Amino acid sequence: MNQERIARRGQFQGVIVSHCPFGQGYNSLIIRFEGIASVTIAKAQPGQFVQVACGPAGITKGTTLRRPFSISGVTLDGDTTCLEIIYRIIGPGTEALANMSVGDMIDVLAPLGQGFKLPKDPDAKCLLLGGGIGLPPMFFLADRLAQQGVDRVGFAAARNIEVVQNDIVAEAIVDNPLVPSKAMKHFNASDTGSIIASDDGSCGFKGNILEALEGFLARHPDWNIATMYACGPEPMLKALALFAQAVDMECQVCMEAYMACGIGVCQSCAIELAGGERSYKLVCAHGPVFNGREIKW
Amino acid sequence: MTDKNVDLGVQFGPLKLANPIMTASGTCGYAFELRDFVDMDRLGAYITKSITLEPRMGNKPQRTYEVASGMMNAIGLANVGLDKFIEEKIPLLEKMNVPVIVNVAGKEVPEYVKVAKEVSAQDCVAGLELNVSCPNVKEGGISFGTDPKLIQELVGSVRQACPDTFLIVKLTPNVTDITVPARAAIDAGANALSLINTFMGLAIDAEKRKPILANRTGGVSGPAVKPMALHMVNRVYNEVAKDAGIPILGMGGITNATDAIEFILAGATGISVGTNVLINPGCLNEIEVGLKEYLIRHHETKLSDLIGKLK
Numbered sequence: 089m090n091q092e093r094i095a096r097r098g099q100f101q102g103v104i105v106s107h108c109p110f111g112q113g114y115n116s117l118i119i120r121f122e123g124i125a126s127v128t129i130a131k132a133q134p135g136q137f138v139q140v141a142c143g144p145a146g147i148t149k150g151t152t153l154r155r156p157f158s159i160s161g162v163t164l165d166g167d168t169t170c171l172e173i174i175y176r177i178i179g180p181g182t183e184a185l186a187n188m189s190v191g192d193m194i195d196v197l198a199p200l201g202q203g204f205k206l207p208k209d210p211d212a213k214c215l216l217l218g219g220g221i222g223l224p225p226m227f228f229l230a231d232r233l234a235q236q237g238v239d240r241v242g243f244a245a246a247r248n249i250e251v252v253q254n255d256i257v258a259e260a261i262v263d264n265p266l267v268p269s270k271a272m273k274h275f276n277a278s279d280t281g282s283i284i285a286s287d288d289g290s291c292g293f294k295g296n297i298l299e300a301l302e303g304f305l306a307r308h309p310d311w312n313i314a315t316m317y318a319c320g321p322e323p324m325l326k327a328l329a330l331f332a333q334a335v336d337m338e339c340q341v342c343m344e345a346y347m348a349c350g351i352g353v354c355q356s357c358a359i360e361l362a363g364g365e366r367s368y369k370l371v372c373a374h375g376p377v378f379n380g381r382e383i384k385w
Numbered sequence: 386m387t388d389k390n391v392d393l394g395v396q397f398g399p400l401k402l403a404n405p406i407m408t409a410s411g412t413c414g415y416a417f418e419l420r421d422f423v424d425m426d427r428l429g430a431y432i433t434k435s436i437t438l439e440p441r442m443g444n445k446p447q448r449t450y451e452v453a454s455g456m457m458n459a460i461g462l463a464n465v466g467l468d469k470f471i472e473e474k475i476p477l478l479e480k481m482n483v484p485v486i487v488n489v490a491g492k493e494v495p496e497y498v499k500v501a502k503e504v505s506a507q508d509c510v511a512g513l514e515l516n517v518s519c520p521n522v523k524e525g526g527i528s529f530g531t532d533p534k535l536i537q538e539l540v541g542s543v544r545q546a547c548p549d550t551f552l553i554v555k556l557t558p559n560v561t562d563i564t565v566p567a568r569a570a571i572d573a574g575a576n577a578l579s580l581i582n583t584f585m586g587l588a589i590d591a592e593k594r595k596p597i598l599a600n601r602t603g604g605v606s607g608p609a610v611k612p613m614a615l616h617m618v619n620r621v622y623n624e625v626a627k628d629a630g631i632p633i634l635g636m637g638g639i640t641n642a643t644d645a646i647e648f649i650l651a652g653a654t655g656i657s658v659g660t661n662v663l664i665n666p667g668c669l670n671e672i673e674v675g676l677k678e679y680l681i682r683h684h685e686t687k688l689s690d691l692i693g694k695l696k
């Protein structure tokens with residue numbers, strides 16, 4: 089029976105074709121895959137993630153757990169597929185990853201988890217809300233929505249501009265920071281207008297992402313029927329999910345949990361669900377995307 | 386010599402296995418979860434996650450943590466429970482082309498007995514692995530596996546309820562002398578022994594001055610525990626199992642074929658891979674290839690000739 093199945097995911101090795109800074113302490117890494125890997129990874133959906141062996145393929149295997157990263161983009165190029173991740177250098181795993189060079193082979197499990205549910209209605213409107221390291225899946229989502237011709241606005245929030253500085257063309261921000269602009273390159277790539285918010289006002293709107301969203305919705309009442317897609321730190325997701333419930337908007341959230349396998353076999357990544365009795369789902373298998381109402385905040 | 390001339394087959398109790406490689410309970414799901422990464426037909430046998438009578442939510446997160454050369458887990462035996470296992474997972478396991486061993490856990494002896502009886506009655510189940518590392522509720526939470534009297538009571542009761550079932554007893558390493566529970570299990574009717582389950586550990590966040598795992602303590606596994614695991618397998622083989630004719634399923638930190646060979650030389654007939662499957666699921670198939678290469682390189686034809694052959 090195994091042979092007849094077409095696997096929807098797998099363990100693959102690819103070659104690093106680009107590795108460069110995305111912002112202060114953040115890198116963008118692009119891996120190219122061939123053959124079956126290329127075909128399988130080409131089917132990845134926004135919101136899905138990859139489990140990366142953070143070291144040269146074959147060397148660190150067996151000594152450290154993999155690290156999960158959202159897919160921030162997938163591009164097809166002839167018979168090959170390129171997959172991008174954007175990661176923050178924060179500990180031993182991401183430090184080892186940062187030491188890898190263009191030309192190195194890297195081992196991934198991909199694509200994993202359940203991605204965002206995309207709107208079926210071509211007239212839908214989508215709000216893409218990314219905070220800090222929650223931005224990568226939003227870039228991928230923007231790209232897919234663009235292919236479907238769905239109306240969309242990207243929101244990029246960070247404590248300060250340094251985090252995203254290499255991706256920002258500050259001059260492109262128009263006078264009113266709550267008007268979508270071409271300031272963020274990764275959103276621009278899919279012709280998606282973006283609103284930038286920073287806690288310290290160093291770039292774009294001064295304030296948090298919810299305040300930016302509320303400001304935007306006040307100016308654009310026709311967007312009150314939009315679907316919210318959010319990824320970022322948990323307090324941000326909580327604020328957005330509770331806001332969505334209060335104003336009766338749909339909100340899909342992309343969650344994180346400490347993972348070991350990432351493929352649904354070890355039960356590490358439990359996330360508590362809303363409702364009376366204590367119950368859990370697995371972030372790696374049932375998520376990482378959940379309806380905001382499902383989660384116990 | 387080519388790999389056609391080498392034989393990885395082992396006799397594991399009543400089971401004739403094509404090779405000694407098995408999954409380790411709790412790291413490989415209930416049935417086919419790994420099939421996108423592993424050719425399940427090339428396993429020696431498949432061992433399920435621990436099944437308990439009632440469904441279990443498991444512990445609060447954080448449930449796992451990486452440590453030097455390994456990991457810690459305090460999953461809390463999260464599982465679907467007996468009824469759902471029979472209803473949903475057995476039909477999947479019926480499609481498995483290799484022998485299926487179901488791992489059974491519980492809080493009290495009658496619970497183990499009930500699960501063991503019902504699971505062993507399923508046609509597709511070739512044997513049971515009793516996880517005796519669980520805390521015994523009646524005895525104030527001490528692990529069944531650390532008290533030889535409790536092991537005897539537990540294994541004896543399951544043996545009585547399932548007289549013809551191939552019964553593997555999985556021992557905890559958290560004891561002073563591993564041969565004591567090994568003997569107790571064999572005396573009570575075990576047909577095979579699994580060694581080892583995880584070592585009790587504690588991980589601390591110095592900044593927050595708090596334990597990292599919500600459960601406070603957790604079990605340590607992975608390459609970090611391999612030397613202790615090998616020592617325990619070797620001791621039990623030499624002092625208990627060899628003479629009793631009881632096969633050992635060895636595990637603890639196996640990542641590749643060389644590790645597997647080490648366990649076999651120490652006295653294991655079968656080997657399980659746990660933690661490394663979470664990292665490199667493909668290793669289950671890579672080990673098969675590596676074992677053949679080892680035999681060819683050493684001009685051996687039968688892997689089973691190497692069991693316990695540590696000089």
Ligand SMILES: Cc1cc2nc3c(=O)[nH]c(=O)nc-3n(C[C@H](O)[C@H](O)[C@H](O)COP(=O)(O)OP(=O)(O)OC[C@H]3O[C@@H](n4cnc5c(N)ncnc54)[C@H](O)[C@@H]3O)c2cc1C
Pocket residue numbers: 137155156157158159173174175176177178179180181182183221224225343344345346347348376
């Ligand atoms: C589905 C998912 C998608 C993610 N996407 C991205 C992404 O696109 N970009 C990015 O930079 N990061 C992402 N992360 C977080 C990333 O996995 C962690 O930052 C990384 O594992 C840290 O590893 P480290 O060894 O460098 O740091 P460590 O020293 O291991 O950890 C540093 C911090 O990260 C936390 N952490 C460690 N492992 C995990 C884990 N498995 N999941 C969540 N937090 C963890 C630790 O608790 C600690 O607070 C994602 C996590 C998940 C679960």
Ligand SMILES: Cc1cc2nc3c(=O)[nH]c(=O)nc-3n(C[C@H](O)[C@H](O)[C@H](O)COP(=O)(O)O)c2cc1C
Pocket residue numbers: 354409410411412434435456458460462488516555581582583605606607608610636637638639657658659660661
């Ligand atoms: C995440 C995780 C979950 C586990 N769950 C179980 C379990 O449910 N039942 C059991 O008998 N052993 C369980 N174990 C123990 C393993 O089966 C194995 O005995 C141990 O991890 C040593 O092998 P390893 O070093 O190859 O992982 C678990 C181990 C891990 C890492």
Ligand code: FES
Pocket residue numbers: 346347348349350351352353354355356357358370371372373
């Ligand atoms: S990380 Fe192993 S089940 Fe989710």
